[in-house]
Amino acid sequence: MPELPEVAGLSAFLGTQLRGAVLTKIEIVSFAVLKTAVPPYTALEGRTVTGVERRGKFIIVDADGLYLGFHLAKAGWVRYTESPSNAVLARGKGYIAARLEFARRQPESDGGETHLGIDLTEAGTKKSLALYVVRDPQEIPGVASLGPEPLSESFGPEAFAGILSGSSQQIKGLLRNQGVIAGIGNAYSDEILHAARISPFAIAKSLDPQAVRVLYHAVHSVLGAAVEEAVGKAPNELKDAKRSTMRVHGRTGQPCPVCGDTVREVSFADRALQYCPACQTGGKILADRRTSRFLK
Known part of the structure; x- marks a missing residue:
């Protein structure tokens, strides 16, 4: 199970790669992974990523004031690519639970617009990976109930x-x-x-x-x-x-x-x-x- 150090690493990496990119498409492959209905997950599309942070074992992506939070549970992981696939994903099959695609505008001298992709994956038969779309991270039950961060200055x-x-x-x-x-x-x-x-x-x-x-x-x-x-x-x-x-x-x-x-x-x-x-x-x-x- 990813814990604080790995989630901190993932958060830092995603923040570096995604900040300033536009989330162009989100595809929920396994609807069991999506734990919220309002706002709809499609509301994320077209929004710019302004930051990524970690709270406990959760990763929170700030998409211009709307938040995508996910918990990788026991067997979940993040697969990052700079060459997103156009392959059609079969719902309810395979290990990919959700796919997100991003676009970042670059100067023409650097090749113009670049595309990035993230798959949230989960191995095994017990599916516990959870994804939330919320207006405030505190609306995620697991975030709201977290104890203090062990490495924070206030935790003496x-x-x-x-x-x-x-x-x-x-x-x-x-x-x-x-x-x-x-x-x-x-x-x-x-x-x-x-x-x-x-x-x-x-x-x-x-x-x-x-x-x-x-x-x-x-x-x-x-x-x-x-x-x-x-x-x-x-x-x-x-x-x-x-x-x-x-x-x-x-x-x-x-x-x-x-x-x-x-x-x-x-x-x-x-x-x-x-x-x-x-x-x-x-x-x-x-x-x-x-x-x-x-x-x-």
């Missing part, structure tokens, strides 16, 4: 400590909760907890002040480095960049790059977490929930 150590002190949730789940903190998902919560040397099953309010401070700085260091790595890259480079920086997530059975212990996994119905026993749990192996046993 005290605010973070206050969130943890009032929660009986396991720290892994709390970090992933978009209504508590925006943008962190399964992968980066694994990486943050590994950097902070904290068990994913630790209860948030049980962490002592020193652990909270370490965790706060891990949030900033892990996400900050990942955003720096992502911004400036094209969409087709972002996934490999993400995988190359992971220390424990997606590396079950491999040696921990910090201590050399074997990275372990706990599986759930639709996801899995990874951790290092030596770094995070005092050497204890957390029981896989598939066995219905828990080790604290």
Whole structure:
């Protein structure tokens, strides 16, 4: 699932490429992806892109005061091209959920008008990618309910400590909760907890002040480095960049790059977490929930 760093990279890339371009055509291939009816999506056509921003895991395209927002969910992605295809897309088939075409006026010396294209794609059979056309981004339910941005200047150590002190949730789940903190998902919560040397099953309010401070700085260091790595890259480079920086997530059975212990996994119905026993749990192996046993 794309998380804050990759979405920040996508937002920066799209902002650079699309700002000043006119959205000439939008084609909804899978109507399940469109979550709003008013204003109609066709109202976007003919409008100029004035900006692109990220809110949590959402990308918001400002089309001259009308907003196109989308969330890539678990298996969605953005495919960008400077040679848009004229091929007819079959509705309800394939992995393309929506196609957008743009035109940018260039000086005649630079070839005149250029055309750009974006496909919103989604792999797999479970379709969760969501697209919204709204007059205000706050009309998107997932945006309106977002918690604070973890890298914003207003989100200081005290605010973070206050969130943890009032929660009986396991720290892994709390970090992933978009209504508590925006943008962190399964992968980066694994990486943050590994950097902070904290068990994913630790209860948030049980962490002592020193652990909270370490965790706060891990949030900033892990996400900050990942955003720096992502911004400036094209969409087709972002996934490999993400995988190359992971220390424990997606590396079950491999040696921990910090201590050399074997990275372990706990599986759930639709996801899995990874951790290092030596770094995070005092050497204890957390029981896989598939066995219905828990080790604290």
